[in-house]
Structures are given as C-alpha cells and as structure tokens.
Amino acid sequence: MNTRRSFLTVGVGAGAAAALGTAHAAQAAQAAQATARTTPAYDIPLGIAMEGYPSAFPVRFLRLVNQGETVNMAYTDLAPTGPAPATGRTVLLLHGKNFDGGAWEPTARALAAAGHRVVVPDQVGFGRSAKPALDYGFELLAANTAALLDHLGIARADVIGHSLGGMLGVRFALEHPDRTGRLVLANPVGLEDYRELVPAHTTERLFADELANTDLAGIRAFYRSYVVHWRRAYERHVELRYRVTLGGEYPRWALASAHTYQMAYHQPVVADLPRLRLPVLLVIGQEDRAAVGKSYATPENRAKLGNFPVLGRRAAAAIPGSRLVELAGVGHLPQWEAADRFEREVLSFLRG
Template structure:
C-alpha cells in the first residue's frame, strides 16, 4: 500500500503487486480496489505489474468536497502512475472506471497502451446527445441524490445489489455494502453526477488507443446495445458474458480468461 499525493494535495490510496507490463485497475462508483482482489492476484501471477487505486472519495483515499469531474479523476490516475514510476500502462476500468480509462486514453494516448472497459461503454452512463441508449439522466439522478440525502444506508445497499444479473448471496451483498459506505455522501453524489452526466461520444472519433469491452448481457445498469454501438464505432473487441454489472464476481473464471485474452491480444498488436 502507498499513499500518493496528487496535484491538489489529495492523497490517493494505491497498491502495487507483481512485475512485468504495468496494468492500472480502476473501480466503479462508491466501491474501491477491494472489488479487484482476485484480479490483482491473477494478473500478478500471470506476469504483470499491477497497480490498483482507490478513486478520490472512495476506499482509503481522501474525500475532498469537490474535484470529482472526469478530467480530475483521470488526472489523479496519471499522478498515481507517475508516482509509481510508470510512464505507460494498460488501463482496466470497471463502470465509472471505464469512463476514466477512456478519458485517459484520449488525453494522453502516449501513456495508455490499451483500455479494457468492464461493464462500461466508456462514453456515457445514461442517455446523452449522440448516445441514444439507456435512460435519460435527469430523473434517475434526482432520485438517487434525494435518496442519498434521506437514507444513504438503504440507498447504498440497493445500489450495490440491484445491478447483479441474479441476486447475490447475502455475504457478498454485505461486503459490497460495507465498502460502499466508506464513500461519504458528498463524494458519492458528485461521482454519480459525473457517471450519469458525462458525455464522451466525441472521444471515439480521434481515439488511437486499442480498446476492449467485457460486459454482461443482463447488466441492468448499462445498455449492452450501447456497448455494441461503441464496438462498431471503434472496430474494437467486445466480450459478452452471461451476468450483470459484476462480471468479476458473477463469472470470475470466464472474466479472468476474457481479461487475460484482451491484454494478450493488445500485446501481440504492439509487437
């Protein structure tokens, strides 16, 4: 574990394991690097240098009042790579982390070898101009912010449990709920605004970094049609698993194999 101080003085909690080609793991809304525990080990044992981080406001990172827009979240991730002495890395992002990964590839393609988006299309978490998939953000965002203000404990339990393809076992739900409650309300609210209101469709036209997607066919939180739309725009790789929003938990063996295949394919292209 290592705390990294980024440009505005916020401390980001990170973990590094293994040696080889560097891979940065980014988690999703209100959770932390804990969701990657199995993949950190699997990737390190496969010969990769794995760096995982808690996004600001999440896990054991600092939680300032502001600074949760997509550009700042991407800047934090670059600062983490720099602090670990890494100039260029594969970036694997789940859910909101997929949007951050795509932003990184757009802003500094020389620093991103490839992007693997998990349960994410990377461009939008809700319907946006130029992206006609998913529900419009306004109603959903207002309801989530109101519920967070009224009863964050109940909201978080529903928010982490509902996106499964089938209901998770109670132990898994308790674990995710505990992680989610580490994220304070101001960070959760701001990150939800970023997730639902960011529109990155313009990035696709100029993206030069290889992109792969691993998504669940039964994901209630992300439109699989939107993922296919991104694949067609980028001529990228898309793997669909029989699960919901948590492929690393719902189909761990299949997910690990798909992730390792995606990384191996990028490395073959690079050589």
C-alpha cells in the same frame, strides 16, 4: 487408600476440566476472530476513508494538490507473483463509482499470478482516498492517475476500467495516449448520454438524497440489482456502503458522492469512443441494466436506460478495431460473476 485414590482422581479430573475449559475458550476466541473477519459488522461505524477496514493488499498514499486542496490518494502496487509475460507490462485497474479498489481483488491476483505488475488506485473521492468537495471531472482524475504512474516510475500501462472506471479509462486513454497500451472496458457506464432521459438535479438535491440513503435493506437491494446471482462475497460492498452512514463524517462522504454523480451525468464518453486509437476490449454482461441517475427518470425512460446488450454492440461498432465479448447470464460485475472467463479474455487480450 481408596479415599486417597478417589481424591487424586477428583483432583486430576478438575485439573483436566480446567485445562479443557481453557482449550475450549481459546478455540472459541479463535472462532470468534475468524467470524469477525468474515461476518460484516453492520453496527460498527466506519470512517469515510475506510479507516481500520482490512485490505487484501498493502495500501500506500500519494499526496496531491487538487484545486488548491491537499489530498491523499490511496493505492496498492502489486509485484508479479508469476513469471513475467512476454509483454511485461503494468496493468492499471480503475474502479466504479459504487466500488473501491478492493473490488478488483480477484482480478488483481490473477493478473499478478500471470506475471503483471498491478496498480490499483482509489480515486480521490472514493474508497480509502480523501473525500474533498471538489469540482470533479474525468480530466482531473486522469491527471491524478498519471501523477501516480509518475510517482511509481511507470511510463506506460494497460488500463482496465469497470463501470465509472470505464469512463475514466476512456478519458485517460484520450488525455494520455502515450501512456496507455491497451484498454479493457468492463460494463462501462457512460455509453449513452444520460442527459437525454434523466432530468438534471442540483448538487444540493443530490447531496440531500445521498444523506437520506441510509437504509440497510435498500442499500443491499441496490447492490443486488447489479448481479444475476447474489453471493456472500458481494456483501462486502453492502457493508462498506452502510457502515459509512453511521460515522460522524458521513455528510462529507455524501457530498463527494453528489459531486462525482454530477461528473458521471454531465460527462458521458459515448461521443468520445470513435476517437480511441488503441486496442480496446469490451466485456459486457448481458443482464446489466445499470445507468447513472436511473432512479430519477420517468418509468418510461427508465425502461430505455442501461440496455447493455445494445450499448455494448454500439460501442464496439464506434471504436475502431475493438473486440466485443458478450457474457450471457452476467450482470454489472463480470470480473466477479464470471471471473474465470473474464480473466481468460483479459489475459489473452493483453498478450496481444
């Protein structure tokens, strides 16, 4: 009897251990999946249109023809998740050169929660969109953006542009004044003419330099220079930028990047600011020192570039009736570094 009891006890213990092992294995698998979602997979190549990379929002594509080439333009279109404001307007979010539409995630959520429809394109040449070797220009990107609004049946939108997206926002407002309600510029580049302090380079030189820019530590240092305090959330940008260097189509990405550099270098918007005739809000992180081509300038000229406290005040003085918000202790990413303040200022401005 005791032997039988012992046998049964051992038998039940083995079954329980097996069940416990299965449960632990399931928990380990779940933990691994959670880690995979939050830990950058730096050793996995990424397609130049971010193929397979998860998106916070559904991604759609608009087919366009640019300079004779058929291209797909990626975008997200978010419905309001909160009560519509009195204005009821759509907000268009324009990303920077070293970013994609996904960089607007916290702002997009806040705007949708405040009752706005939110449209976030990846411009052609960036993010999830096609990377053709075009003669890029802000007029072309503005025309693509207008075509997207046509496709979505949106007659008029408020525009928020960050970094290079601020340059595009200015050009969009000037090219399509009847389609632009209000304009927010978040640390926009192009508030100075880089050609005065940065030497010009051929696209071939820029392409070669971009091809060689494959060092993970260097890429992280570049993005760290944008912000005052580094946070884990910013690692997304490092991961995306590095992983595309591992893929077979990276040269195509690098060539598109070289072309869009030329666009930003040769088409500053500083001279266009006095022509703006709509409500404009400038949100300027005071620690920002970003400038197009800064690494190509001499040390003396490098020190003169990207002085956003000065550039922001000059821009506000040049834009009739504009409003300036200066954020102390904030760098190039006010929508991330000071999200609460940024969202309050933007929502107040959009309410008019």
